[in-house]
Amino acid sequence: MSSKTSEEIFQHLQNIVDFGKNVMKEFLGENYVHCGEVVQLPLDFVKQLCLKVQCERPESRCDKDLDTLSGYALCLPNLARLQTYHFAEHRPILCVEIKPKCGFIPFSSDVTHEMKHKVCRYCMHQHLKVATGKWKQISKYCPLDLYSGNKQRMYFALKSLLQEAQNNLKIFKNGELIYGCKDARSPVADWSELAHHLKPFFFPSNGLASGPHCTRAVIRELVRVITRVLLSGSDKGRAGALRSGPGLRGPPVCEASPFSRSLRCQGKNTPERSGLPKGCLLYKTLQVQMLDLLDIEGLYPLYRRVERYLEEFPEERKTLQIDGPYDEAFYQRLLDLSTEDDGTVAFALTKVQQYRVAMTAKDCSIMIALSPCLQDASSDQRPIVPSSRSRFAFSVSVLDLDLKPYESIPHQYKLDGKIVNYYLKTVHAKDATVMPTRFKESEDCTLVLHKV
Numbered sequence: 001m002s003s004k005t006s007e008e009i010f011q012h013l014q015n016i017v018d019f020g021k022n023v024m025k026e027f028l029g030e031n032y033v034h035c036g037e038v039v040q041l042p043l044d045f046v047k048q049l050c051l052k053v054q055c056e057r058p059e060s061r062c063d064k065d066l067d068t069l070s071g072y073a074l075c076l077p078n079l080a081r082l083q084t085y086h087f088a089e090h091r092p093i094l095c096v097e098i099k100p101k102c103g104f105i106p107f108s109s110d111v112t113h114e115m116k117h118k119v120c121r122y123c124m125h126q127h128l129k130v131a132t133g134k135w136k137q138i139s140k141y142c143p144l145d146l147y148s149g150n151k152q153r154m155y156f157a158l159k160s161l162l163q164e165a166q167n168n169l170k171i172f173k174n175g176e177l178i179y180g181c182k183d184a185r186s187p188v189a190d191w192s193e194l195a196h197h198l199k200p201f202f203f204p205s206n207g208l209a210s211g212p213h214c215t216r217a218v219i220r221e222l223v224r225v226i227t228r229v230l231l232s233g234s235d236k237g238r239a240g241a242l243r244s245g246p247g248l249r250g251p252p253v254c255e256a257s258p259f260s261r262s263l264r265c266q267g268k269n270t271p272e273r274s275g276l277p278k279g280c281l282l283y284k285t286l287q288v289q290m291l292d293l294l295d296i297e298g299l300y301p302l303y304r305r306v307e308r309y310l311e312e313f314p315e316e317r318k319t320l321q322i323d324g325p326y327d328e329a330f331y332q333r334l335l336d337l338s339t340e341d342d343g344t345v346a347f348a349l350t351k352v353q354q355y356r357v358a359m360t361a362k363d364c365s366i367m368i369a370l371s372p373c374l375q376d377a378s379s380d381q382r383p384i385v386p387s388s389r390s391r392f393a394f395s396v397s398v399l400d401l402d403l404k405p406y407e408s409i410p411h412q413y414k415l416d417g418k419i420v421n422y423y424l425k426t427v428h429a430k431d432a433t434v435m436p437t438r439f440k441e442s443e444d445c446t447l448v449l450h451k452v
């Protein structure tokens with residue numbers, strides 16, 4: 001950033017806003033996307049702010065410097081608050097932030113490792129992350145369970161996130177982080193402390209005793225409410241424009257998910273294909289993720305084609321809209337879902353831009369803000385989600401929607417190879433040689449599925 005001029009930084013920030021407005025709002029819907037605006041700030045203020053927040057930033061992020069020189073910044077609403085009110089809300093507020101990651105298994109015929117058609121990227125990547133020390137232990141969370149639309153699978157996914165939050169789950173109370181780790185060294189999940197925070201929200205007026213029974217009841221309520229909110233929504237958006245394309249392809253389950261492993265060893269059939277309601281944010285996010293039609297293995301040669309063209313005609317970078325503007329024309333080209341390569345730079349460019357958008361949707365977060373409302377209060381037509389002892393006004397927003405850079409594609413390609421090779425070499429090889437198949441199939445069979 002520091003090598004850029006103020007004007008370039010302004011343009012970069014404006015591009016982020018335009019991408020939100022012209023692309024993500026179109027795909028995900030008006031109510032979920034808050035693009036913010038570029039603002040100018042006094043340099044003195046920025047410097048002081050930078051000093052103040054430095055100690056709060058996770059160590060792993062501190063290699064990125066805050067820009068204190070340009071005087072430009074992106075101003076976003078506080079998404080840990082309800083977005084349905086245009087004035088400050090004084091009621092207590094809970095916010096659950098989920099980074100769901102990629103919810104489908106690649107269906108592209110360009111995939112060379114069979115394993116990529118069976119085990120999702122998140123589950124494979126877990127092993128590399130633990131091996132490199134990013135996290136201490138493998139999570140039972142599998143994005144395909146969350147995106148399944150099946151309440152039991154979603155319940156399992158959310159509970160797994162609560163057990164091993166990593167960077168996929170955070171909970172805020174009145175804007176303050178009360179659950180979720182900052183880095184690998186953060187303390188282990190403490191459900192009883194979490195339940196203590198949540199009890200007044202879910203059991204406001206009764207004297208539910210404390211202890212493990214209370215903790216379980218509170219966590220169950222939280223998981224139910226989040227599942228309901230995730231399945232709600234009739235917000236329009238043009239993700240429907242993508243429906244005729246990738247659709248629901250690829251296997252509906254990931255073989256590494258403890259949930260599906262458990263079903264398999266109980267002799268149960270593979271669960272049905274996505275039952276996500278079409279209006280909900282998860283469904284729309286998944287559709288955008290599926291703009292990654294070719295997988296990085298199919299995409300990389302197309303990226304190389306664009307690169308070769310740019311080496312020959314560097315001045316064309318602007319015309320190709322590699323770094324913006326992300327306008328209506330840019331959006332329209334994303335709707336071309338053909339996968340038949342006619343050998344042109346135009347085809348390669350469309351697939352590259354679609355891939356960048358898909359990657360953005362694979363890395364965004366969902367913020368769910370919940371504020372208790374009185375039992376008899378009218379809803380003011382705001383969305384309300386009931387729990388067994390209370391009701392919540394809620395809003396759902398998406399966070400981190402800046403388009404992934406064109407330059408990150410070679411990194412994606414290398415990382416993909418690393419993830420798969422590590423998984424094949426260690427986990428899968430170990431599974432195959434150490435345990436006879438019958439034995440392997442019966443591991444983890446103790447998973448108990450509760451009614452939700």
Ligand SMILES: O=P(O)(O)O[C@@H]1[C@@H](OP(=O)(O)O)[C@H](OP(=O)(O)O)[C@H](O)[C@H](OP(=O)(O)O)[C@H]1OP(=O)(O)O
Pocket residue numbers: 167359362363404408415
């Ligand atoms: O590649 P992934 O799947 O590890 O995703 C990266 C994230 O790691 P995660 O797997 O969520 O722990 C990673 O998350 P952390 O910073 O590690 O919390 C970033 O979001 C990264 O995006 P960027 O390069 O900072 O724009 C993400 O990189 P992109 O691949 O989205 O560019």
Ligand SMILES: Nc1ncnc2c1ncn2[C@@H]1O[C@H](COP(=O)(O)OP(=O)(O)OP(=O)(O)O)[C@@H](O)[C@H]1O
Pocket residue numbers: 057061062064076077078079080097170365399400
């Ligand atoms: N508009 C917002 N409202 C509420 N919380 C936010 C908002 N933006 C970011 N956050 C919180 O800050 C965290 C980090 O945000 P984000 O990933 O966008 O930062 P970043 O710019 O990538 O950070 P860094 O520069 O350290 O890499 C989010 O996970 C979320 O908890």
